[in-house]
Each structure stands twice: as structure tokens, then as C-alpha cells.
Amino acid sequence: MIQIGVDFGGTKIEAAALDAAGQYVVRTRIPNPGSYDAAIRDVRDLIAAVERDAGATGTIGIGTPGSVDPRSGLMRNANSTYLNGRTFRYDLEHAIGRELRIANDANCMALSEAVDGAAxxxxxxxxxxxxxxxxxxxxxxxxxxxxxxxxxxxxxxxxxxxxxxxxxxxxxxxxxxxxxxxxxxxxxxxxxxxxxxxxxxxxxxxxxxxxxxxxxxxxxxxxxxxxxxxxxxxxxxxxxxxxxxxxxxxxxxxxxxxxxxxxxxxxxxxxxxxxxxxxxxxxxxxxxxxxxxxxxxx
Structure with missing residues (x-):
């Protein structure tokens, strides 16, 4: 089993697949498309390409600017402002066809460093x-x-x-x-x-x-x-x-x-x-x- 991460940045969207030892299996990036519908499509296709190149299906985690309001499920405070007020997680899950997890990009950075980095x-x-x-x-x-x-x-x-x-x-x-x-x-x-x-x-x-x-x-x-x-x-x-x-x-x-x-x-x-x-x-x-x-x- 691989673990797939997507880092949704202001100018680029990066995806990587890690093996059980935390080694890269696949790592790739695309430009941030600048609009909501295109972002849903591009992330869906990016994950499909990563799984194809890795030859395996993986869990999916998304790191985003801003965060998801735990009550409404809507994105907020994202510098890619077209995400704000949208049900980003739900729409991605619907497009991909399976469950994913989502967290603020700074929280993802903290988790990464605590798992196998400087912390x-x-x-x-x-x-x-x-x-x-x-x-x-x-x-x-x-x-x-x-x-x-x-x-x-x-x-x-x-x-x-x-x-x-x-x-x-x-x-x-x-x-x-x-x-x-x-x-x-x-x-x-x-x-x-x-x-x-x-x-x-x-x-x-x-x-x-x-x-x-x-x-x-x-x-x-x-x-x-x-x-x-x-x-x-x-x-x-x-x-x-x-x-x-x-x-x-x-x-x-x-x-x-x-x-x-x-x-x-x-x-x-x-x-x-x-x-x-x-x-x-x-x-x-x-x-x-x-x-x-x-x-x-x-």
C-alpha cells in the first residue's frame, strides 16, 4: 500500500506517493489552474496519474491553504480564494470516488517533521x-x-x-x-x-x-x-x-x-x-x- 499526498499551493499542486518506509515512489507537480472546477479535475487526474505510475492504489491526503470549517464543511482563509466557501473535500471525494483526508498545509508540515523529520x-x-x-x-x-x-x-x-x-x-x-x-x-x-x-x-x-x-x-x-x-x-x-x-x-x-x-x-x-x-x-x-x-x- 502506498500513501499519496497532495500539497495544494498557490502556484503549483504537488503530489507524491510514499512507500511504507517513507521513500518516494512517484513525485510530480502541475500548475495551480486558478479556478475551482479545473482544480477538482486536475487533482483527480493528478492522483490517477500517480497511482498509474506507482502501479498501486493508495490512501489520499490533501494539504491546503486555509482550513475546512468543521461545522459547515466549507473551505475558508485560503489564498487560492476560489476555494473559499466551497465544499472542496466533498467535491474531491465525489470526483475521485473514495474517501480522503484534508488538513491545513502548515499542520501537514508539522506532522511530516514529527513523523520522520527534524522533530x-x-x-x-x-x-x-x-x-x-x-x-x-x-x-x-x-x-x-x-x-x-x-x-x-x-x-x-x-x-x-x-x-x-x-x-x-x-x-x-x-x-x-x-x-x-x-x-x-x-x-x-x-x-x-x-x-x-x-x-x-x-x-x-x-x-x-x-x-x-x-x-x-x-x-x-x-x-x-x-x-x-x-x-x-x-x-x-x-x-x-x-x-x-x-x-x-x-x-x-x-x-x-x-x-x-x-x-x-x-x-x-x-x-x-x-x-x-x-x-x-x-x-x-x-x-x-x-x-x-x-x-x-x-
Whole structure:
């Protein structure tokens, strides 16, 4: 038996089949078609192609942006906005002709890393997604914690804790609130902070390159970014106290963010004691598709 995972991204849809040992049997991707009916058709055909190439039928897990409302069954908060308000899971099951499981893509990433990635052996793992936006996922004892309303782990839309006077009230967020982590510890947040300090309109890789050249504006922007990320992690420690934070997304590749984070976390947690780990995701961008496949267990 194989396990099939589908990672429904904003620009691409990736599918992979894993064997019992977690090795890839098939891995492929297609562009996101940009419309609902086409997405249902393309995912159906993608799964059929994976099973044909693998020579086996498998369980099916789907990792999506946003989440399914557990009461209505409707998708919500997806950046592929044509999914929102639609019965995506039901329509896919009808098109494919069998049951599937679905979870938020950040939760899939957390599950993947807990099963056979950087969080193996941890009882509690919190996934930190820091790319264009900010996402999170929580796994406890090998199980995703979605919460009663399906929004567990959505730390991107809580305000930055322990704001300084200069930071308060924080930038307006697309969700309607202000000071959200999505605006401050994403790659987008770093870029905007650098520009606000008088820097040129650089993207994140260019800002990091400038840090490595000791550009003072870039160094100040990255220092502020790391401080905010550490404070945000400390808030999670005070609520969940994970054994490990697993970090993914474009900013996870910036090695300069890791050395200072443990001390910042300890400076803000209750009692000042914390001995957890902060590590980059072992599977990187593949964690989403692998975690989707793992929604059926091992």
C-alpha cells in the first residue's frame, strides 16, 4: 500500500506517493489552474496519474491553504480564494470516488517533521512557517491539534507580544487587525521594515546579502526581525511549551536567525527557563506533501 499526498499551493499542486518506509515512489507537480472546477479535475487526474505510475492504489491526503470549517464543511482563509466557501473535500471525494483526508498545509508540515523529520522523538512540536506570510501547526503525540473550530496553530494572526513603543500598534493586517505576526515576522515584514529604515527596495535575499556585507540598515532590520520572532516563539512556549520548533519557509534558510533565538525566548518566557530546540525543517518544501500523505498514519 502506498500513501499519496497532495500539497495544494498557490502556484503549483504537488503530489507524491510514499512507500511504507517513507521513500518516494512517484513525485510530480502541475500548475495551480486558478479556478475551482479545473482544480477538482486536475487533482483527480493528478492522483490517477500517480497511482498509474506507482502501479498501486493508495490512501489520499490533501494539504491546503486555509482550513475546512468543521461545522459547515466549507473551505475558508485560503489564498487560492476560489476555494473559499466551497465544499472542496466533498467535491474531491465525489470526483475521485473514495474517501480522503484534508488538513491545513502548515499542520501537514508539522506532522511530516514529527513523523520522520527534524522533530522525530518530540512529544510536542510546533511548526513555524515564515515565508511570504506566517503560518503554524501543532502536533502532540503524533497527532495534529486542529482545535474545536479548526484554527489551532494559527499564530500568524495574533499580535506581536511585548511590543516596544516604536512597534505599537503595528501595521494593519489584511485580516482586519493590527500588529499581526503575519505582517512582522514574515519575509514581507523584513522587507517592509528594511524599507521603513530608509533602505532601498530590496527583496529578502538581497537584504540578507547586505547583512553579510555588514550594511548597518540591513543588520538593524534583521536584528529587529529576530527579536520579534523570538518574542513570538516565547508566547507559544508560555501556552504550549513545545519540545521543538521546526522552522520552514523562505526565512528558515537564513542561518543568521538561529543563534540568538534561544536567549530571546528565555528572556520572555515565564520563569526564564526553556531548553527546547529551534531547528530548520528536515524536509523543507517537501514537508507539505509528505505530511499530507501521513494524514492516514504510518
Amino acid at each position: 522525530v522523538g518530540a512529544r510536542t512540536a510546533f511548526a513555524v512557517i515564515i515565508g511570504t506570510g506566517v503560518g503554524g501547526g501543532l502536533v502532540v503525540d503524533g497527532q495534529i491539534v486542529e482545535g474545536a473550530n479548526g484554527i489551532g496553530g494559527e499564530w500568524g494572526h495574533v499580535p506581536l507580544p511585548w511590543m516596544t513603543a516604536e512597534e505599537f500598534p503595528g501595521p494593519a493586517c489584511w485580516c482586519g487587525q493590527a500588529g499581526c505576526l503575519d505582517m512582522l515576522i514574515s519575509g514581507t515584514g523584513l522587507r517592509k521594515d528594511y524599507a521603513a529604515r530608509g533602505g532601498e527596495g530590496l527583496d529578502c535575499p538581497a537584504i540578507v546579502a547586505a547583512v553579510r556585507e555588514a550594511d548597518p540598515l540591513a543588520v538593524a532590520a534583521l536584528d529587529a526581525y529576530v527579536s520579534r520572532l523570538g518574542r513570538a516563539m516565547a508566547m507559544i512556549v508560555n501556552i504550549v511549551d513545545p519540545d521543538v520548533f521546526v522552522v520552514a519557509g523562505g526565512m528558515s534558510n537564513v542561518t543568521e536567525i538561529y543563534p540568538a533565538l534561544p536567549d530571546i525566548v528565555r528572556a520572555h518566557v515565564f520563569g526564564g527557563v526553556w531548553e527546547g530546540r529551534i531547528v530548520p525543517a528536515q524536509w523543507g518544501d517537501a514537508s507539505g506533501v509528505r505530511g499530507a500523505a501521513r494524514l492516514w498514519g504510518r
